[in-house]
Amino acid sequence: MSKILIEAMADLNEDLVIEEVKNLMNNNVPAMDIISYLQKGIEIVGKRFEEKIYFMSELIISGEIFKEASEILGTAIPTGTSKYGIFVIGTIYGDIHDIGKNIVSTVMSGNDFEVIDLGVDVPPEKFIEAIRNYKPKAVAISCLLTNCFDNVKKCIEDIEASGLRNETKIVIGGGPLDEDTCKYVKADVICKTAQQTVEYCKKIYVEKKEISYLKVIQ
Ligand code: B12
Known part of the structure; x- marks a missing residue:
């Protein structure tokens, strides 16, 4: 410390x-x-x-x-390979905080994910377009503002309405988010740190471990 x-x-x-x-x-x-x-x-x-x-x-x-x-x-976190495939991340619309998101991006690429970073203030259409184009197994939404929780919820509803909800896991993160927020916005998981995101994604990107891991966290 x-x-x-x-x-x-x-x-x-x-x-x-x-x-x-x-x-x-x-x-x-x-x-x-x-x-x-x-x-x-x-x-x-x-x-x-x-x-x-x-x-x-x-x-x-x-x-x-x-x-x-x-x-x-x-400079101390080496860039990895892209062996696990594509991971999409962005900060929800209405929110411009990006420090935590950038840390998650850096750590994910250091752990062999190919990161597509959509930036900040990202509207649902951009997330949907990215899911269609890149077919990631996980999409991560960052949110630091409590008054943007409804934007995250709307974004996930729009992804569902576009027929893509079953194509990808939705991971959420950011300071004020907790399990209750996760249920409220109907995401698959809340990760509190970049390392948790890596661990969760490594499990879901390696297909066979998906079911048992989800049983543990629910
Ligand atoms: C720096 C900062 C800013 C900077 C942001 C700069 C930037 N480029 O990001 C600026 C000055 C722009 C800013 C603006 C505002 N801010 Co601000 N900001 C902060 C502050 C002090 C730090 C946030 C931060 O970067 N933390 C460090 C990072 C590393 O932590 P983190 O984001 O939580 O990320 C970690 C995890 O959560 C996780 N994680 C993060 N994102 C993700 C995403 C995924 C998918 C996953 C899996 C994990 C994950 O991994 C990270 C590493 O462990 C916080 C205070 C706080 N306690 O968080 C307030 C805070 C978030 N801001 C706040 C407010 C109110 C605002 C403003 C509305 C202020 C205003 N009056 O205008 C504006 C909003 C602008 C907007 N529309 O977005 C409030 C929010 C309160 C609330 N209940 O919603 C806070 C909590 C301050 C406070 N205590 O009042 N802010």
Whole structure:
């Protein structure tokens, strides 16, 4: 646990964040652990924003610092092959948060998935088009805003109406989402971290394990 990194991120101390990320990397701390410290720090930023200690400008700066740190960390996550096939991901329409989505994308490609990243503020039509074109076994929808839960629900309903719901598993993720959200929007699974996404997808992309895994998580 790096208290220094968590506090530097929470205090928006850019120089110290970068210095500590490099320091931890040099000490062979796994990239995913470093990301979790950064995440703990940015959660404090979110709390300070709620408490009106921080305002919009601080939220923007926190995003920039996190991105800068992720770019440095990205060099430690090797790009993998595409042996598991295509995985589609995007942030739901109405929402422009992309830091978590980008981490999931990077980690999935490092784990041998070919990632098609649709970006942010993605409408249902784009998800549908991607399912038609790429036939992925899993589509991931990122959502950080509670007032966009209904957009995720609508997106999944539209995928169903287009006749493609049985073609793909729908994975959802993002800070405020939980099991209840998963049921509400009718997704197949909620993954809380990038690593959980990798583990879930590896099971469903290797056909035979699909049924037993789903039994475990339901
Ligand atoms: C940085 C930030 C911003 C930046 C985003 C920059 C960017 N490029 O993404 C900016 C400044 C743009 C921003 C804007 C806003 N934000 Co903001 N933001 C944050 C903040 C501080 C951090 C989010 C973040 O990146 N976390 C770090 C990442 C790594 O964590 P993560 O996204 O949860 O991702 C992890 C997992 O969840 C998972 N995961 C993530 N996505 C996915 C997807 C899939 C498919 C899977 C499987 C897994 C997965 O893997 C990741 C790694 O483990 C949060 C606070 C918080 N506690 O989250 C508020 C927060 C999300 N924002 C909030 C708000 C209110 C807003 C604004 C509405 C503010 C405003 N008044 O305008 C706008 C909305 C703009 C919009 N339309 O989207 C609220 C949302 C509250 C709510 N109940 O909905 C929060 C919670 C702050 C707060 N406590 O009030 N924000």
